[in-house]
Amino acid sequence: MRILVCVKRVPSPGAKINVTPDGMAVDATHLGFTTSPHEECALEGAVQLIEQHGGDVVVLTVGPDEAEEQLRYAASVGAASGVLIPAGDAWDPQRTAAVITEAVGRLEADGGPFDLVMFGNESADSGGFQVGVRVAHALGRPMVNGIKGIDVGEEAVTLRREIDGGFEVYEVPTPAVIGVKEGLNLPRYPTMKGRLASKRLEIDRLELDAPAGGQTMVRLHRPAETESNTVILGEGPEAASAVVDVLEELGLA
Amino acid sequence: MLLVVLEHDRGELAEAALEALTFGRTLAAKMGADLHAALIGSDSSDLVDEAGRFGAETVHVVTHPILSDYGSEAYGAALAQLIEEVDPSAVLACASDRGSESMAFAAAHLDLPLVANCLEATPGEPWAITRLQWGGSLLEDITLDSTIAMLTCGVHSVAAEPAGDETPDVEEFEPELDDSLARTVVRDRVVLTQGVTLPTAQVVCGGGRGVGSAEGFDKLEELAAALGGVVGCSRAVTNLGWRPHKDQIGQTGTRIAPEIYIASGISGAIQHWVGAMASKHILAINIDREANIVTKADWAVIADLHEVIPAITAEILSRR
Numbered sequence: 001m002r003i004l005v006c007v008k009r010v011p012s013p014g015a016k017i018n019v020t021p022d023g024m025a026v027d028a029t030h031l032g033f034t035t036s037p038h039e040e041c042a043l044e045g046a047v048q049l050i051e052q053h054g055g056d057v058v059v060l061t062v063g064p065d066e067a068e069e070q071l072r073y074a075a076s077v078g079a080a081s082g083v084l085i086p087a088g089d090a091w092d093p094q095r096t097a098a099v100i101t102e103a104v105g106r107l108e109a110d111g112g113p114f115d116l117v118m119f120g121n122e123s124a125d126s127g128g129f130q131v132g133v134r135v136a137h138a139l140g141r142p143m144v145n146g147i148k149g150i151d152v153g154e155e156a157v158t159l160r161r162e163i164d165g166g167f168e169v170y171e172v173p174t175p176a177v178i179g180v181k182e183g184l185n186l187p188r189y190p191t192m193k194g195r196l197a198s199k200r201l202e203i204d205r206l207e208l209d210a211p212a213g214g215q216t217m218v219r220l221h222r223p224a225e226t227e228s229n230t231v232i233l234g235e236g237p238e239a240a241s242a243v244v245d246v247l248e249e250l251g252l253a
Numbered sequence: 254m255l256l257v258v259l260e261h262d263r264g265e266l267a268e269a270a271l272e273a274l275t276f277g278r279t280l281a282a283k284m285g286a287d288l289h290a291a292l293i294g295s296d297s298s299d300l301v302d303e304a305g306r307f308g309a310e311t312v313h314v315v316t317h318p319i320l321s322d323y324g325s326e327a328y329g330a331a332l333a334q335l336i337e338e339v340d341p342s343a344v345l346a347c348a349s350d351r352g353s354e355s356m357a358f359a360a361a362h363l364d365l366p367l368v369a370n371c372l373e374a375t376p377g378e379p380w381a382i383t384r385l386q387w388g389g390s391l392l393e394d395i396t397l398d399s400t401i402a403m404l405t406c407g408v409h410s411v412a413a414e415p416a417g418d419e420t421p422d423v424e425e426f427e428p429e430l431d432d433s434l435a436r437t438v439v440r441d442r443v444v445l446t447q448g449v450t451l452p453t454a455q456v457v458c459g460g461g462r463g464v465g466s467a468e469g470f471d472k473l474e475e476l477a478a479a480l481g482g483v484v485g486c487s488r489a490v491t492n493l494g495w496r497p498h499k500d501q502i503g504q505t506g507t508r509i510a511p512e513i514y515i516a517s518g519i520s521g522a523i524q525h526w527v528g529a530m531a532s533k534h535i536l537a538i539n540i541d542r543e544a545n546i547v548t549k550a551d552w553a554v555i556a557d558l559h560e561v562i563p564a565i566t567a568e569i570l571s572r573r
Binding site: 013014016017019026037038092093094097122124125126127128129130133134137138142143144145146148160161162163164165166167168169170171172173181182183186213214215216217218219220221222223226228230231232233234235236237238239240241242243244246247248250252253 | 262323325326329348350353354356357358360361362365366367368369370379381385386387388389390391392393394395396397398399405436437438439440441442443444445446447450452453455456479480491492494497498499501504505506512513522523524534536537542547548549550551552553554555556557560561563564565567568569572
């Protein structure tokens with residue numbers, strides 16, 4: 001199998017996210033960076049598939065030069081090659097999808113067709129919920145988002161998407177595009193051998209661009225903090241009675 | 254005209270549909286536009302009256318043999334054709350899995366921008382929109398230049414409220430869909446849990462790293478059972494393998510909206526908070542008075558959850 005996984009470099013937030021003074025980006029001074037969580041599971045899913053069925057995983061990112069770090073991380077857990085499409089500022093989803101579509105064409109012309117192209121359900125930061133769908137539509141390939149289970153058959157993949165109280169099942173012919181949700185697996189940590197191999201990864205830079213779409217960022221800001229006047233019901237197990245009073249008042253106990 | 258896309262599953266209207274109509278009523282008023290609704294699928298015609306109760310003046314019922322069950326590509330293509338047919342100024346859906354997916358496919362068909370997870374939208378040239386980033390931890394102001402504004406509103410960003418007793422006009426539409434689109438239609442469904450589930454529960458008992466182990470959740474299960482609720486958890490807990498991912502509350506898990514969320518041993522990192530913030534009430538149980546979740550809760554108990562939770566369960570049972 002040949003699988004392309006598209007990942008995004010995003011800040012790794014903790015209890016709070018701050019914004020830069022110009023309001024155009026997350027202030028990452030005290031934050032590390034990571035691969036967007038759904039995409040980390042997509043990558044792990046792809047690596048597991050080639051472990052079972054043989055083949056190669058190619059990882060692609062659209063982002064700043066520093067996103068090389070996420071490509072090397074991907075190599076450390078099993079990706080065979082990495083592609084960086086340099087993009088300075090945050091691109092809108094239409095522009096991002098257009099360059100990825102073109103990149104798929106070029107990578108397939110050079111290295112053969114991809115059985116699967118995998119995305120995360122949505123990116124952790126901008127959360128547009130659409131790049132994978134737009135790429136699939138442009139390529140004319142089937143696509144289902146939100147996938148938490150993948151089984152590969154001869155000419156189709158069986159996909160599971162979580163719904164309230166269970167899951168729904170799709171049978172999609174390959175080549176296909178899949179949007180993965182966290183929960184598909186628990187991503188592995190890199191081994192020392194993997195880390196060393198990732199340093200030797202040759203990164204293919206593709207200089208591509210496309211027209212901007214109709215959505216333009218003006219600024220980022222934090223939502224107004226809700227005034228919280230937390231009532232402390234007590235300390236220790238003696239507080240149980242006060243808790244049940246509250247639950248009774250709400251009609252829940 | 255504003256067209257609101259209504260999510261349903263085989264003839265049962267989703268909460269997301271009612272949230273979208275509620276959001277859409279405010280937006281249509283700002284636009285000075287009529288409020289229309291789209292029901293895609295062969296078994297959706299019984300839902301017209303319900304759409305009317307939530308403010309739809311006209312309902313477009315979209316039917317085709319392929320639309321007998323949900324399919325990402327078929328729904329997207331059908332929606333794109335309906336939009337071309339009825340020519341709305343704006344289209345809105347709730348940003349659930351299906352809503353986000355159908356709107357993305359329709360936007361791709363029409364080569365239009367799609368603004369996901371809107372919180373507020375002001376029509377104009379261009380539109381001025383505030384949308385969610387980081388699941389709602391940050392807001393992004395944007396401008397939108399588009400012949401048709403394609404928008405989704407965040408899940409639980411408004412609470413569904415009925416509008417009145419209108420009987421809407423019904424217009425039927427049959428799109429032309431290629432047989433090949435059946436490739437992404439739902440093939441089967443598997444039910445794992447009957448009854449109350451995390452997205453619908455009125456009481457959610459959530460546990461974080463502070464619970465200490467998979468077995469530590471037994472105490473939360475007992476409390477949840479006493480209250481007719483369910484157990485949820487933080488991302489740290491799923492990463493540790495203590496609970497399955499379907500129990501995860503947060504940006505990459507489930508967004509809950511219960512009457513009360515009892516959060517125990519959870520610090521309240523933003524990844525978790527954005528999934529819990531639509532809860533009507535929050536009670537935090539934590540040993541750390543300064544924990545993020547404690548400062549945001551309505552009530553807090555400063556205690557070891559392993560001691561206080563069994564005491565709460567016992568108190569509930571003793572008062573019966």
